Amino acid sequence: MANPSAVCNGHLHHQKQNNLLKSGTSKKNGITKGIKKNGVSNGSLSKKAFIEHFEQAPMYVAVLTFVGFGVGTIFGYLRDFMRAWGLEKRNVATEREQQKDFVPLYQDFENFYTRNLYMRIRDNWNRPICSVPGPQFDLMERVTDDYNWTFRFTGRTIKNVINMGSYNYLGFAETDADALKTVAKELQKYGTGICSTRQEMGNLDKHVELEKLVARFLGVEDAMVFGMGFATNSMNIPALVGKGCLILSDELNHTSLVLGARLSGATIRIFKHNNIQSLESLLRDAIIYGQPRSRRAWRKIIILVEGIYSMEGSIVRLPEIVSLKRKYKAYLYLDEAHSIGAVGATGRGVVEYFGMNPDDVDVLMGTFTKSFGAAGGYIAGKKDLVDFLRTHSHSAVYATSMCPPVAEQIIRAMKCLMGLDGTTQGLQRVQKLGKNTRYFRRRLHEMGFIIYGNDDSPVVPLLLFMPGKIGAFARRMLEKNIGVVVVGFPATPITESRARFCVSAAHTREMLDTVLNALDELGDFLQLKYSRYSKSAHPELYEETRFELED
């Protein structure tokens, strides 16, 4: 969603990194950002420029998007009408004969969008693959005979499709037998499952080892791991806050955070995405006016933010939020699902990216699914916090713990990242990811697409806007042997459908070049290059102000 303060004014100053800036702030697209002077980053203060782009589309694009949805809706009504009158076949499964007089399970209108609009382009999601989800994978070929109502597998596989969709940031989703030999050994020794909850017989020595390693990796006192990333949020937020507390959450937080906040029973207030003024005004109002009806003081205030937002690619403004938190005595809960392993000089997440102390954040949460190629989540912080969670978390009491081979995969990946296995492979992966990200984003900007998000985030959303282009884009990319992910309503606002690329450390330069060339062609064919501020690839030409006139 576009930052509301990003008003497109006529010019854009794309300042390169080695320009010296006289003033402390600069205006880009109407967003005022504090740009710090460039210098050698020695870890204490962030000296990089924090550049984020949220360009708005030209007006005609928004109009055409609405027109597209309008046409789809009209056709939807027409077809529903025809189906109700039997003029067209009904392909949806129906209720049992004996239960026809029960109250209907679904309202017809709820599924209107699903039936009429989503069904048309349904073949772009849930694509089954049959190999490891690395930088390239094999897709199973699927055809449909009746316009996406049912699918049929032809039995052939499309080999070596370049994978721009899986969250494989550091490339740990691999089947290299050498790398996985510890995992195979653990599998042989421990078996596949646990069959018990954490507090009963489910706490293996592997878990203890893993928790110590996670705490060491992040630089905090203690950590606790859980079996599933999504469930980590939804089961621990209710343990930390209850009635009488206030939760301030970002507009674009993930469903797991929203679910956890709702289940806790606390009051929820939403602040605009990454907008510090909005957050500050909410904090002041909360402290001054107290709870809504009784005017008593709030018991606790917690701020829920994410490290990298998965649909936008933007990074949270951590230094400002931490200073706000200190001033108003609130608590900070940071969900680093996408950013752990992906940003930061050695892969330790946004805390390292900004050069801050991990003690500043009260609750550090993250998942192992994305950068580490395994499953599960963790919560880390001070020892008191983790002790409390061990006793009071819903997950520890009722849900099964992580299974041993998965824990071993995380241990191996983390040791590789920290360099404890004796190689520099971990650091190389992090640096390769950074290089790939910057190269990819720079080339896309030069080509003229609208990209959202921070220049350093490996999640790259490319805006498509119009509903018709969603299907066309995904299908044509598949024809060129590139697998992409497209998202539309309801995961994104209705006018901002996008294609989301996840750059990985396992992608080679050639793979990225293939993708970029394909994007170039497709962008021209589908008219996707909406950006009015394309960077030229050869800016040196502007320096020529004088030239010799031939007499």
Added chain:
Amino acid sequence: SLQEKEELIEEWQPEPLVPPVSKDHPSLNYNIVSGPPAHKIIVNGKECINFASFNFLGLLDNEKVKNAAQASLKKYGVGTCGPRGFYGTFDVHLELEERLAKFMRTEEAIIYSYGFATIASAIPAYSKRGDIMFVDEAACFAIQKGLQASRSNIKLFKHNDMAYLERLLKEQETEDQKNPRKARVTRRFIVVEGLYMNTGDICPLPELIKLKYKYKVRIFLEESLSFGVLGEHGRGITEHFGVNIDDIDLISANMENSLASIGGFCCGRSFVIDHQ
């Protein structure tokens, strides 16, 4: 005024983030299990016979299972790196769903990655605010979380007490007659477990089916503990009582007990499962 506001902000003291936990809280120090959690396990250094894990069929140690897992490790690696919608669906997922559906003799099945989340996500998918759910008192925690997330009206009935349930249903019917238009759109569900985790007894399924047709409520059956345990072939409580499986609208189970793995599944008719 501004001065007062600043003073209020200075004075406000929040509670500590977490209340301190005493050092000898009973659940604080977990028992550390070294080695595989099979029938004989080593807890805190002592070897014991394991009566505490839900390893009903003993599949934790099975060689065939381990070999199959090793083969898939070589082929697929460890994680899926993505949700189902975005290249996270593997051919083995689809095969598992087909096999489960065939085994349970239903039309379709769908799998989840975490057992707790299975029932806690399945309930809110069907029952929204304003719908009515009749739930047994001894329902397990995951069901309670699902109910909380769905925000429907919940009516508890005493554990395994069919007369109480019938009374509640009759009350609901008289209410419906007062307001027929609303009654036509509120959905009604009964949520029961096959084998209750909290008390360990079985629910009386045939009587529930009779109540279902009499009062027009749908049944959601949670078979986490009874899958693989009850019934001649392990198909659960429907086989145990000889009830037609199509009578149950949705069966949800988690695979972490008898099947010695992680995850859960829901199965039923296509009409019900497609929605998920």
